[in-house]
Amino acid sequence: MASLKPSRKRRWGGVIPYLFIFPWIFGFLVFTLGPLLFSLIISFFDWPIVGKVRFIGLGNYVDMFTDDPLFWKSFGVTIKFAALFVPLNIAVALGLAILLNQKVRGSAIFRTAFYLPSVLSGVALAMIWAWVYSGDYGILNYFLSLVGVQGPDWLNSTHWSLVAMVVASLWGQGSMMLVFLAGLKGIPKDLYESASIDGAGKIRQFFSVTIPMLSPTIIFNLITSIIAAFQQLTLALLLTGGGPLKSTYFYAMYMYENAFKFFKMGYSAANAWFMFLIVLSLTFLVFKSSEAWVFYEGEMKRNPKKKVKAVRKGRSE
Numbered sequence: 001m002a003s004l005k006p007s008r009k010r011r012w013g014g015v016i017p018y019l020f021i022f023p024w025i026f027g028f029l030v031f032t033l034g035p036l037l038f039s040l041i042i043s044f045f046d047w048p049i050v051g052k053v054r055f056i057g058l059g060n061y062v063d064m065f066t067d068d069p070l071f072w073k074s075f076g077v078t079i080k081f082a083a084l085f086v087p088l089n090i091a092v093a094l095g096l097a098i099l100l101n102q103k104v105r106g107s108a109i110f111r112t113a114f115y116l117p118s119v120l121s122g123v124a125l126a127m128i129w130a131w132v133y134s135g136d137y138g139i140l141n142y143f144l145s146l147v148g149v150q151g152p153d154w155l156n157s158t159h160w161s162l163v164a165m166v167v168a169s170l171w172g173q174g175s176m177m178l179v180f181l182a183g184l185k186g187i188p189k190d191l192y193e194s195a196s197i198d199g200a201g202k203i204r205q206f207f208s209v210t211i212p213m214l215s216p217t218i219i220f221n222l223i224t225s226i227i228a229a230f231q232q233l234t235l236a237l238l239l240t241g242g243g244p245l246k247s248t249y250f251y252a253m254y255m256y257e258n259a260f261k262f263f264k265m266g267y268s269a270a271n272a273w274f275m276f277l278i279v280l281s282l283t284f285l286v287f288k289s290s291e292a293w294v295f296y297e298g299e300m301k302r303n304p305k306k307k308v309k310a311v312r313k314g315r316s317e
Helices: 004-042 059-066 069-100 107-119 122-133 139-146 161-170 174-185 189-197 202-230 234-239 251-260 265-293 304-316
Strands: none
Touching (some): 069 161, 069 202, 107 174, 122 139, 122 161, 122 234, 174 202, 202 265
């Protein structure tokens, strides 16, 4: 009997670690993987909230591409928004991180101030920007009037509404700024000292030292910005409702209305899976291109053609 006790202890010792992670596994299966698979299943059905469920195969996807002009409209608006938002978001976050990385008095206060908008709720931000963009009493048009410029009605103009959405979305990128700041802190100072000794100025150091060493952080923020651009919903829903004339009718709003306004759950699930495939494809392209521009410290990039020639030369010898 005594010989069985060590084996029982070993058996229970292998189970105990899984008991600690079981709550996370349970939550992932029930609240993430389960709904994900269920949405894929119902995308092949005509699935109203009230009424009979009917299997239609690829009917939702066919209707989406061939018989729904709002699909192409919302997708086009989202692509335009992403083309403006993603590079500006990265540039602004990197610029703020570089400024906050300087050794100046009160830098901690500025870090808190720039990060604070990212912890506010989307509804609160929407209320603030509704006041800023107001054509009648908005603070933005007031400042423009001080320099003799007549500001437009930002949220009711088809030319400026999308730009207004981009600027408002840039307001809450404190988390990305902190990620860039952490990356800047991790760059060895001796690299800048060596570059300075070689005669490189600040601009040359930025492009030859800072950007290459920060490239792993850039690719992370690039991917998260792409995902955020395609998921944009709250600001447009509260500020413009998709208007004027669908100029801010984002793809996420299109999905939301199909599900909770028109109660077409199966069709909305098909919309969601199309967006998932688009984001997945863009992420794959970013990762594929990263081989040419992302530098990891301690890793030497090699030319594949030279490597093949070296292998063939070694075999011939």
